[in-house]
Amino acid sequence: MSRGDAVEASAPAGQEAWRELAQQLRVDSVRCSDAVGSGHPTSSLSAADLMAVLLAGHLRYNFEEPDYPGNDHLIFSKGHASPLLYAMFRAAGAIDDEELLTNRQFGSRLQGHPTPVIPWVDVATGSLGQGLPIAVGLAMAAKRPLDAPFHTWCVVGDSETAEGSVWEAFARAGHEKLDNITAIVDVNRLGQRGPTELQWDTAAYAKRIEAFGWRAIVIDGHNIEEIDSALTDAVADGRPTAIVARTVKGQGVSFIADKDGWHGKALAGEDKDKALAEIGDNPSRTFPVPAPRKWKGPELKTGKPEFKTYTDPVATRKAYGEALVALGDAREDVVVLDAEVSNSTHSEDFRAAHEDRFFEMYIAEQQMVAAAVGMQVVDLVPFSSTFAAFLTRAYDFIRMAAVSQANIRLSGSHAGVSIGPDGPSQMALEDLSMMRAVHGSTVLYPSDANQAAQLVGAMAELDGISYMRTTREKTALLYPAGEQFPIGGSKVVRSSDGDVATVVGAGITLHEAVKAADEGAKIRIVDAYSVKPIDGAGIAESVKATGGNLIVVEDHWPEGGIGDALLASFAEIGFTDFKLKHLAVRDMPTSGKPAELLDAAGISAKQIAEAAKGLAG
Numbered sequence: 001m002s003r004g005d006a007v008e009a010s011a012p013a014g015q016e017a018w019r020e021l022a023q024q025l026r027v028d029s030v031r032c033s034d035a036v037g038s039g040h041p042t043s044s045l046s047a048a049d050l051m052a053v054l055l056a057g058h059l060r061y062n063f064e065e066p067d068y069p070g071n072d073h074l075i076f077s078k079g080h081a082s083p084l085l086y087a088m089f090r091a092a093g094a095i096d097d098e099e100l101l102t103n104r105q106f107g108s109r110l111q112g113h114p115t116p117v118i119p120w121v122d123v124a125t126g127s128l129g130q131g132l133p134i135a136v137g138l139a140m141a142a143k144r145p146l147d148a149p150f151h152t153w154c155v156v157g158d159s160e161t162a163e164g165s166v167w168e169a170f171a172r173a174g175h176e177k178l179d180n181i182t183a184i185v186d187v188n189r190l191g192q193r194g195p196t197e198l199q200w201d202t203a204a205y206a207k208r209i210e211a212f213g214w215r216a217i218v219i220d221g222h223n224i225e226e227i228d229s230a231l232t233d234a235v236a237d238g239r240p241t242a243i244v245a246r247t248v249k250g251q252g253v254s255f256i257a258d259k260d261g262w263h264g265k266a267l268a269g270e271d272k273d274k275a276l277a278e279i280g281d282n283p284s285r286t287f288p289v290p291a292p293r294k295w296k297g298p299e300l301k302t303g304k305p306e307f308k309t310y311t312d313p314v315a316t317r318k319a320y321g322e323a324l325v326a327l328g329d330a331r332e333d334v335v336v337l338d339a340e341v342s343n344s345t346h347s348e349d350f351r352a353a354h355e356d357r358f359f360e361m362y363i364a365e366q367q368m369v370a371a372a373v374g375m376q377v378v379d380l381v382p383f384s385s386t387f388a389a390f391l392t393r394a395y396d397f398i399r400m401a402a403v404s405q406a407n408i409r410l411s412g413s414h415a416g417v418s419i420g421p422d423g424p425s426q427m428a429l430e431d432l433s434m435m436r437a438v439h440g441s442t443v444l445y446p447s448d449a450n451q452a453a454q455l456v457g458a459m460a461e462l463d464g465i466s467y468m469r470t471t472r473e474k475t476a477l478l479y480p481a482g483e484q485f486p487i488g489g490s491k492v493v494r495s496s497d498g499d500v501a502t503v504v505g506a507g508i509t510l511h512e513a514v515k516a517a518d519e520g521a522k523i524r525i526v527d528a529y530s531v532k533p534i535d536g537a538g539i540a541e542s543v544k545a546t547g548g549n550l551i552v553v554e555d556h557w558p559e560g561g562i563g564d565a566l567l568a569s570f571a572e573i574g575f576t577d578f579k580l581k582h583l584a585v586r587d588m589p590t591s592g593k594p595a596e597l598l599d600a601a602g603i604s605a606k607q608i609a610e611a612a613k614g615l616a617g
Contacts (some may be wrong), residue, residue, distance in 0.1 A: 015228065017056060017287065018049075018052045018053050018057060018224050018228070019049075019052070019224055021052040021055070021056055021091055021287050022048045022049045022052035022053075022224075023048075023252070023279055023280055024087070024091060024282070024284060024285070025048040025051060025052055025084055025088060025091065026044070026045050026251075026252045026279050027276055027279050027280070027281055027282075028083070028087035028090055028091075028100060028284060029044035029048070029083035029087050030045075030083075030267050030272060030275050030279070031100070031272075031276075032083050032086060032087065032100050032101055032103040032110075033083050033103070033266040033267065034266050034267055034268050034272045035102075035103060036103055036104040036105055036266070037268060038112075038264070038266055039083050039103065039104060039112070039264070040080040040081055040083060040263070040264055041083055041265075041266060041267055042190075042249050042256060042262045042265075043080055043084075043157070043186075043249065043263070044081045044082075044083045045250050045251050045253065046188035046221070046247040046249045046251050047078075047081060047084055047155060047184075047186045047188075047221070047245075047247065048084060048252070049223075049224060049227060049247075049251075050155070050184055050186065050221055050243075050245055051155070052224075053227040053228050053231060054074075054153060054184070054231060055088050055091065055092065055287065056091075056287045056288065056290075057228060057231065058231040058232070058235075058290065059072050059074060059289060059290065060072045060150075060289075060290045060291060060292045060293060061092075061289055061290070062291065062292050063089075063092045063093065063094040063120060063289065066119040066120050068292055069148065069296060069297035070149060070292040070294060070295035070296075071150060071292045072150050072153060073122055073135070073138050073150060073152045073153065073377070074154075074155070075122060075123065075131040075132075075134055075135045075138075075152070075153070075154040075155070076114055076121075076125050076131060076155050077125055077128070077129075077130065077131020077135075077155060077156045077157065077160060078125075078128070078131070078155055078157030079113040079114050079124070079126035079127075079128075079131070080112075080113060080126060080157075080264070081157070081186075082103070082110070082111075082112065082113055083103060085114055085121075086103055087100070089118075089120060090284055091284070091285075091286060091287050092286065092287065092289050093286040094120060097284055113125060113126030114126070115403060115404070115405075116404055116405050122134075122374075122377045122404075123373055123374070123377065123404040123406065124400055124403035124404040124405075126400075127396055127400050128157065128160035129160045129163025129164075129165040129166050129366075130165065130370060130396075130397060130400055131154050131155070131156065132154050132156055132165075132166050132169040132183055133165050133166070133168060133169040133172075133366060133367045133370030133371065133374075133397075134370045134373050134374040134377075135152045135154035135183075136169045136172050136173045136178065136181065136367065136370070136371060136374065137370055137372065137374020137377075138152045138181075138374040138375070138377055138378065139152045139176075139178040139180050139181035139240075139374075140172075140176060140178065140359060140371060140374070140375070141335075141374065141375040141377075141380055142180050142378070143176070143180065144356050145298075145300075145332070145335065145357050145380075146297065146298060146378060146380075147298070148295065148297065148378070149293045149295050150180070150293065150295070151180050151181070151182065151235055152181045152182070153181075153182050153184065154181070154184065155184050155186060156183050156184065156185045156186065157185075157186055158185060158186060158187045158188060158189070158191075158196050158198070158205075159191040159192070159196050161198075161205070162196075162197060164366070165366040165370070165397075167208075167212070168364040168367035169367055169370070170183075170209060170212040170242075171364070171367075172361065172362075172364065172367050172371070173212075173213075173214065173240040174213025174214050174239075174240060175213065177213070177238075177239065178240045179235075179237065179238050179239055179241075180235075181240050181241075182231070182234040182235070182240070182241045182242070182243065183214075183240075183241075183242040183243070184242075184243045185205060185209075185242055185243065185244045185245060186221065186245055187200060187202055187205060187221070187244060187245060187246050187247060188247045188248060188249035189258065190249045190258065190260055190263065191263070192263045192264065193263075194260055195260075200246055202218045202244045203218065205244045206242075206244050209244070213239065214239060214240045214241065214242050215237050215239045215240070215241045216241075216242045216244050217233060217234070217241065217242070217243050217244065218244045218246070219243060219244070219245050219246070220245070220246055221245030221246055221247035222247060222248070222251060227243075230243045230245075249262075249263075250262060252275075252279050253267070253274075253275040253278055254278060255271075255274065256275075298332075300331070300333045301331065301332045302330070302331045302332070302333060303330040304330055305323075305326040305327045305329065305330040305331070305457055306326055306330070307322075307323055307326045307453040307454065307456075307457065307481075308322050308323075308326065308453065309450070309481035309482075310448070310450050310453075310477060310481065311477065312477070313449075313474040313475060313476050313477065314449035314474055314475075315449075315472060315473060315474045316446045316447070316448065316449060316451075316452040316470040316475065316507070317344070317345055317346050317413040317414075317470040317471065317472060318346045318449070319448075319449035319452035319453050319456075320346055320385070320411055320413075320452055320456055320468065320470050321345065321346025321347050321349035321350060322349055322453070323452065323453040323456035323457065324336055324347060324349065324383060324456065325350050325353045325354075326453070326457075327456065327457065327460055328350055328353055328357060329353070331381065331460065333379065333380050333381045334354075334380075334381045334383070334460065335358075335359065335375055335380050335381065335382050335383070336350040336351070336354075336358050336359070336382070336383050336385070337358075337359045337360075337368050337371055337372055337382060337383070337384040337385070338351075338358075338360060338361065338368070338384070338386065339361050339362065339363055339364065339365050339368050339384075339385075339390065340361070340362045340363050341385075341387055341413075344387070344414065344472075345386065345387075345411060345413045345470070346413075347383070347385045347411075359371065361384075365386055365390050365391060365393045365394040366393060366394045366396075366397050368384050368386065368394065369384060369391075369394040369397040369398055369401065369410070370397050371384075372401075372406075372408040372409075373400075373401050373404060373406045373408060376406050376407050377406075381407075381460055382408055382409065383409045383410075383411065383456075383459070384408065384409070384410050384411070385410070385411040385412070385413065386412065386413075387413055387415075387426060387428065388412025388414060388415040388428030388431040388469060389412075389414070389415075389425070389426050389427060389428035389431070391410060391412050392428075395434060398435075398438055398465060399438055399439075401465055402438050402439040402440055402441070402464065402465055403439075405464075406464075406465070407462070407463050407464060408465055408466075409459045409460070409462070409466045409468075410465070410466070410467045411467070411468045411469075411470060412428060412431050412467065412468070412469055412470070413470045413471075414426055414472045415428040415429075415431055415469050415470070415471070415556075416428065416429065416507070416508060416555030416556060416585070417429070417585055417594075417600075417603075418471065418472065418473060418507075418555055418594045418598060419473075419594070420472070420473075420591075420592065420594045420597065421591045421592060421593070422591070423589070423590065424588055424590070427589060429555075429556050429585055430556070430557055430559075430560070431467075431469060431556075432556050432560060432561040432562065432565075433557070433559055433560020433564070434560070435465075435467040435532075436531065436560060436564075437560070438465050440464040441464060441465045441466065441467060441532060442462055442464065442465070442466040442487060442530075442532060443466075443467050443469075443530075443532040444458075444466065444467065444468045444469070444487075444529060444530060444531065445468070445506035445507045445528070445531050445562075446468065446470070446485075446506075446507070447471075447475060447478055447507050447508075447510040447511065447527055447529060448475055448476065448477050448478045448479055449475075450477060450479045450480065450481050450482075451478070451479050451529060452468070452470065454483065454484065454485050458485070458487055462487070471507050471508055473508065473594055475507075475511055476511060476514075478493055478510070478511075478514070479491075485529055485530070486530075487530055487533065488530050488534075488535060489529075489535050490504075490526050490528050490529065490530065490534075490535035490538050490539055491527040491529065492524065492525070492526055492527075492542060493510065493513075493514065493525040493526070494523070494524065494525040495524040495525070495545075496522070496524075499523055499545070499546045500523070500546060500547065500549060500612055500613075500615070500616035501523050501546050501549035501550065501551050501616060502524045502526055502542040502543045502545075502546045502550050502551070503516070503523045503524070503525050503526065503552075503553060503608055504526045504528050504539055504550065504551070504553070504562065504566060505525070505526075505528065505552070505553045505554060505562070506527060506528045506531065506554070507555065508555050508594075508598070509553040509554055509555055509583075509603055512553065512598060512603065512604055512605045512608060513553060513605070513608050515605035516605040516606075516608040516609040516612070519605065520609075521605075521608065521609040521612050522612065522616075523546075523551070523608070523609075523612050524542050524546050526542050528562050528565075528566070531565055532565060534562075534565045534566055534569050535569075536566060536569025536570055536572065536573055537569075537573055539566060539569075540573065543578050544577075547616075548577050548578040548579055549578070549579055549612070549616060550578045550580045550615075551580075551581045551582075551583065551608060551611045551615065552580065552581075552582050552583065553583040553584075553603050553607075553608055553611075554583070554584050554585075554603065555585065555598070555601070555603060556584060556585060557584060557585055557586075558584035558585075558586060561584065563582045567580075579615055581611040581614065581615055583603045583608065584601075584602075584603065585601040585602075586601070586602070587601070589601065
């Protein structure tokens with residue numbers, strides 16, 4: 001019988017079966033890496049015993065129904081060990097041997113690192129340090145508001161514990177007392193280029209982890225009995241638990257075990273044959289997996305929100321917070337996270353109304369975004385907010401959220417020089433560029449309170465990553481309550497037959513354009529509230545109507561903001577007959593009053609009027 005011939009009869013239960021499964025996982029990790037000539041078999045071999053006992057003894061999961069609410073969740077934070085994960089899917093009968101051997105090949109859903117293209121994968125991993133923070137988000141969602149019985153397991157590599165985000169996750173789970181999460185730390189000593197920081201000092205790992213309020217269980221990661229005992233204890237302690245497992249990289253293959261220089265290398269040719277002979281190349285079989293707990297999940301109310309009507313100037317950040325309250329009133333699936341600035345972002349309004357669905361993440365922006373990704377896995381609708389400048393710290397998590405096909409909503413307040421005396425460290429002059437670059441993202445920039453409320457409602461319905469830039473200062477009302485703002489649209493705010501130029505702006509610069517018009521500038525003013533997708537065709541019509549004269553004015557660096565978005569759109573539709581004046585922040589700002597800083601940056605009403613005169617000749 002060839003190895004590709006599956007033995008579908010279930011293996012006998014118990015520890016001997018787990019030992020057989022561990023060897024099968026090792027063999028299949030070697031085979032699927034060899035089939036494509038690349039991958040990480042050594043990192044897979046070290047955790048094979050751990051995953052064998054977890055899969056066949058403790059992971060409660062129905063592979064035939066991956067969306068079943070009672071399923072446990074398994075996050076492979078060390079995503080480079082994907083051969084092991086795919087071997088687990090083979091052992092569970094979720095994929096066959098033929099698909100296993102397509103690992104890393106073009107067109108296969110078994111990519112080099114796991115992604116949710118695979119139905120048993122919740123999130124994309126591979127950028128190290130992200131899996132545990134996401135798992136914490138899942139565990140928090142299970143605690144509240146879902147009150148769910150599932151357990152979240154996360155496999156963490158020892159190398160990635162050098163990432164600060166891992167310790168943000170340990171801190172958050174410890175503070176929240178999440179007894180429904182278990183981290184399995186694979187301490188195999190070797191990283192990509194040599195030994196890790198702590199090597200096999202499992203006592204040091206345990207001491208650090210316990211300092212964050214976790215229980216740490218140190219075990220021999222190749223001792224089946226110790227693994228089983230630790231996994232059993234992990235779900236019965238009342239605290240988050242970390243299993244610190246001392247393992248050997250390349251375990252099971254003597255000539256590569258604990259040998260440097262084998263990271264990321266497939267075993268091929270004679271090396272593969274020697275390895276399989278040493279492990280024991282028997283036909284793959286399927287193993288029974290424990291059934292999930294019976295749980296259908298709560299029926300969460302999802303009604304239509306009734307947003308507040310604004311008649312006086314209000315900051316869009318305040319309107320954001322009040323719109324979240326309306327959303328929370330109407331929809332029980334809406335959750336809100338903030339990074340200890342909720343009194344500035346105004347997500348504190350949601351906290352006051354729906355405290356059970358508000359999550360204070362403190363100043364840990366990576367953990368905040370990761371938790372949102374975890375929460376959307378179980379169909380919650382997360383909104384995360386902080387100062388726009390500080391989202392840059394979490395950018396890797398945002399781009400990976402796109403790889404995860406995650407649906408999360410981000411809000412960045414206090415953006416641009418218009419925030420005033422706080423100075424450039426707080427000004428977020430690159431956030432539009434950053435968020436536009438995320439695959440499939442939507443970028444919104446409201447200019448008044450009524451518009452902000454409507455766009456918050458739209459964000460709740462959007463797929464992918466959406467971002468709203470809000471303004472610190474109060475702004476006058478431009479739109480009546482109930483006005484609609486389609487994603488991808490724009491609005492003409494002012495126009496007349498005598499207009500000599502079209503001014504495109506959003507947020508604070510739109511109000512500067514209105515001031516310029518009020519003071520006599522003959523300009524057509526267009527609100528580009530949807531920065532991505534931007535309404536290139538609609539804005540082009542306004543530019544044509546004003547003699548081809550275009551002024552883009554934005555409280556942002558010139559790179560990657562509204563101007564670049566609009567030019568890219570014009571290029572796509574073939575519109576080239578225009579003259580452009582791009583007003584943007586070009587010099588490093590300082591502290592000052594908002595009006596002083598807008599004028600110093602060249603984006604005030606005065607400079608808009610001068611630009612219009614210049615274009616008109």
